[in-house]
Structure formats: C-alpha cells, structure tokens
Amino acid sequence: MKRAYILLLSIITVIFAVTGCTYTNEKENLTFSGTVEADEVNVNSEIQGKITSIFAKEGDAVKKGDLLVQLDDTSLKLQEALAKAGVEKARAQLDDVLAGSRDESIKAADAGVKQAQAMLSGAEKNVKYYEDLLAKNEELFKDGAIPEQKITDLKEALESARSQYEKAKAGLDQAIAQRDLLLKGSTSNNIKAARAAYSQAEASLDMAREMVEKSRIFSPLDGTVLYSNFKPGEVVFPGSPIMTILDLKNPWINIYIPEKDLKLVKLHQSLDVRYEDKVVKGEIIFISPQGEFTPRNIQAKEERQNVVYKVKVKLPYSDILKPGMEVDVVLPAGEVK
CATH class of the missing domain: 1.10.287 (Helix Hairpins)
Incomplete structure (x- = not known):
C-alpha cells in the first residue's frame, strides 16, 4: 500500500514537471460591490444672450454636434x-x-x-x-x-x-x-x-x-440630457451651465482593494462585472498608487480593511448597465500559472 502511494505521488510530480504548470493557493473569488457611474458634462454658453429656443429636454438622447440651444x-x-x-x-x-x-x-x-x-x-x-x-x-x-x-x-x-x-x-x-x-x-x-x-x-x-x-450651442458628445437649467426667454452669461449631459457610452465603477489583495490586480486586466444574472467584461484602467482609509460608502462582500487602494474599472457601453446600478466586480483570488 505504501509503495502504491509513492508511485502515485511520483506520477503526479512528473505530470506537473512535463506540463510546466504550478498551482497557487486556490481560494474563492473576491467580490467587490459598487455603483455604476458616468461622467457628467456641462454645456456652457461662451457669450451673454437671451435664449430663444431649446431643442432638447431632460431625458433626451443627443448626438455630438446636435444643436441644443439658440440664443438671440x-x-x-x-x-x-x-x-x-x-x-x-x-x-x-x-x-x-x-x-x-x-x-x-x-x-x-x-x-x-x-x-x-x-x-x-x-x-x-x-x-x-x-x-x-x-x-x-x-x-x-x-x-x-x-x-x-x-x-x-x-x-x-x-x-x-x-x-x-x-x-x-x-x-x-x-x-x-x-x-x-x-x-x-x-x-x-x-x-x-x-x-x-x-x-x-x-x-x-x-x-x-x-x-x-x-449663439448656437451644440452638444459636445453623445449622451443623455440629465439637467436643463434654463428656459426660453431667460438670459445666460458666459460660463452659465445651460445643460448637463450624461456620458452613457463610457460608464465606470470604482472598487477598493485591500492591500493584501493588491497583487491580484494589474492595468488592463479583464474582470467579470455582474448585475443580477447578467455578466459583462470590465477593464482595469487605473490603480491608485496611494492607499487610503476605507471609504464609508464601500459595499464589499469581503471583510472591511483599514487601508485600501482605489481601482477604476471601465465598463462596456450596453443596455444592461446604467448609472446608479449596484453591481458586483469579481476578482479571481488564485489561478493556475
């Protein structure tokens, strides 16, 4: 019986040696929760003038170059x-x-x-x-x-x-x-x-x-009108934010990685982002070089840590994820190399 055990151990060793694989400590995946966000872009007037027409209202989808506002x-x-x-x-x-x-x-x-x-x-x-x-x-x-x-x-x-x-x-x-x-x-x-x-x-x-x-104010990007702050007949001044447009084509989420798990992330790494039963691929585009105390608004499924590092994950443009949604970002804890 002992000889059979030694033989089996030898066979396993040979298999790993031939394939070149090494096994790291395999744990359950780490899951971090957060809120989908998108950039808000203010559409400002460069001159003073009275608004004669507004061509988009809150909730409207607009394209880059669309005429939004006409001043007198x-x-x-x-x-x-x-x-x-x-x-x-x-x-x-x-x-x-x-x-x-x-x-x-x-x-x-x-x-x-x-x-x-x-x-x-x-x-x-x-x-x-x-x-x-x-x-x-x-x-x-x-x-x-x-x-x-x-x-x-x-x-x-x-x-x-x-x-x-x-x-x-x-x-x-x-x-x-x-x-x-x-x-x-x-x-x-x-x-x-x-x-x-x-x-x-x-x-x-x-x-x-x-x-x-x-006097003609155009949309600087594709997006959705989030706020419309003026009405026809009102006067705007240079720098007045007439509208705010939400950039839905470039959503993102911030997650906060404990220091002990920082070695598991790298730039341009692909991660699974889950919302209910749907999964999309996200990409790490920023890893903070400086740690910070755990923000109070973190909603992590892992044990809260004292020091964490902010990681920004770029999300794909889709009809699935919208700003304000709570999603889970899955970080593999171990892998076969």
Missing part, C-alpha cells in the same frame, strides 16, 4: 453685416491707395473714422451698463438676495465689455491714423496703413462671425 442673434448678425461692410470699405480704400485715387481714399477714410467713433461710443455705453449693473447686484449680494455666481458672471461680462472698448479705441486710433496719412498723400506709409486697416476689418468680421456661431 439679431444684434450679432447686425454686427456681422456691419463688419462685412467694413471689410468691403477697407478693401476699396486699399485699392484706391494702390491706384493713387486720393480723393476717394480720403472719403473712405473719413467714413471709417465715423464708423470707428460709433463703435467706440457703443462700447463705452456697454461698459457703463455693466458697471452700473454690477454695482447694483453687489448690494443685493451683500443682502443675500442673489448667489455669488451672479456676481462672478457679471464681472466676467464687464471684463469682456472693457476688452471690446479697448479694441474699439484702438480701431478709432487706426482709422484716424489712416485718414491722416491719406491727407499727406499716397505714400508707402499710406499703403501700409490701408493694408493694416483692411486686415483689422477682416479680423473684426471673423470675430463677428464667431460671435454669431457662439
């Missing part, structure tokens, strides 16, 4: 038209200077000065408007009648108005300089000034077109 662009399109006329006028002035037509150039330069003066006057009024509005709202803020964000938005709007004022002032200086040069005759300096004015007019047109484009 009446004044913006008027500025675009004026800027386009300014380009045509500057082009004509440049052509006249190059052709030596001083009289026509001087008339055009005079018109350019008047236009620049009008723009400066409008910009100055805009600055005064926001200065007064900010002063009134600061008093309301002191009384606790409005949130601090309102003051922040108004300060940003005031800075933008002051920037436009400085640009308008520089435009007037340039227009006056061009006219003065034309009065002295079509010299090389006149040509340089005319070309500079033409370039500035083109830049103003580009800026006006950009402002019109910014």
Whole structure:
C-alpha cells in the first residue's frame, strides 16, 4: 500500500514537471460591490444672450454636434453685416491707395473714422451698463438676495465689455491714423496703413462671425440630457451651465482593494462585472498608487480593511448597465500559472 502511494505521488510530480504548470493557493473569488457611474458634462454658453429656443429636454438622447440651444442673434448678425461692410470699405480704400485715387481714399477714410467713433461710443455705453449693473447686484449680494455666481458672471461680462472698448479705441486710433496719412498723400506709409486697416476689418468680421456661431450651442458628445437649467426667454452669461449631459457610452465603477489583495490586480486586466444574472467584461484602467482609509460608502462582500487602494474599472457601453446600478466586480483570488 505504501509503495502504491509513492508511485502515485511520483506520477503526479512528473505530470506537473512535463506540463510546466504550478498551482497557487486556490481560494474563492473576491467580490467587490459598487455603483455604476458616468461622467457628467456641462454645456456652457461662451457669450451673454437671451435664449430663444431649446431643442432638447431632460431625458433626451443627443448626438455630438446636435444643436441644443439658440440664443438671440439679431444684434450679432447686425454686427456681422456691419463688419462685412467694413471689410468691403477697407478693401476699396486699399485699392484706391494702390491706384493713387486720393480723393476717394480720403472719403473712405473719413467714413471709417465715423464708423470707428460709433463703435467706440457703443462700447463705452456697454461698459457703463455693466458697471452700473454690477454695482447694483453687489448690494443685493451683500443682502443675500442673489448667489455669488451672479456676481462672478457679471464681472466676467464687464471684463469682456472693457476688452471690446479697448479694441474699439484702438480701431478709432487706426482709422484716424489712416485718414491722416491719406491727407499727406499716397505714400508707402499710406499703403501700409490701408493694408493694416483692411486686415483689422477682416479680423473684426471673423470675430463677428464667431460671435454669431457662439449663439448656437451644440452638444459636445453623445449622451443623455440629465439637467436643463434654463428656459426660453431667460438670459445666460458666459460660463452659465445651460445643460448637463450624461456620458452613457463610457460608464465606470470604482472598487477598493485591500492591500493584501493588491497583487491580484494589474492595468488592463479583464474582470467579470455582474448585475443580477447578467455578466459583462470590465477593464482595469487605473490603480491608485496611494492607499487610503476605507471609504464609508464601500459595499464589499469581503471583510472591511483599514487601508485600501482605489481601482477604476471601465465598463462596456450596453443596455444592461446604467448609472446608479449596484453591481458586483469579481476578482479571481488564485489561478493556475
């Protein structure tokens, strides 16, 4: 009997030697529970304006590039038209200077000065408007009648108005300089000034077109509208979060691995993620290099530990897993190597 036992042990040893397999301590799989999460992306306005139309409501699925909100662009399109006329006028002035037509150039330069003066006057009024509005709202803020964000938005709007004022002032200086040069005759300096004015007019047109484009607010990603914070007729300021979109195509879950089990995980490792009787594959995309005390919201089936490491598991896009669902992530405790 003893000889038979020794023979059986020898056969097992030979089998492991031939196959090259080693057996590690095989335990039950470790299971960690957590909540499916997804990134929330705010859709902000880059300019101040009144909302005329909203094309998506809470719960709607949207695609990247879908038009979500339209701001009132009446004044913006008027500025675009004026800027386009300014380009045509500057082009004509440049052509006249190059052709030596001083009289026509001087008339055009005079018109350019008047236009620049009008723009400066409008910009100055805009600055005064926001200065007064900010002063009134600061008093309301002191009384606790409005949130601090309102003051922040108004300060940003005031800075933008002051920037436009400085640009308008520089435009007037340039227009006056061009006219003065034309009065002295079509010299090389006149040509340089005319070309500079033409370039500035083109830049103003580009800026006006950009402002019109910014009045249309598009979805930055595929997702679902989680929150819609404004209604048609309301005014938004730069940075105002008009909507929040949930990125359902890239869900993830954080699990917390005890230090003693950290050796069982590695980047890009595939893990089973279970929800009820369904199983999908997840991928480890982040392992925290620093331990932390066990978060209070951990729901682990294993014994709670004092120090754990956060592990982020990327989940596949599917109709099975939704943000807020409680799922189990299965980590193999041992394997045959």
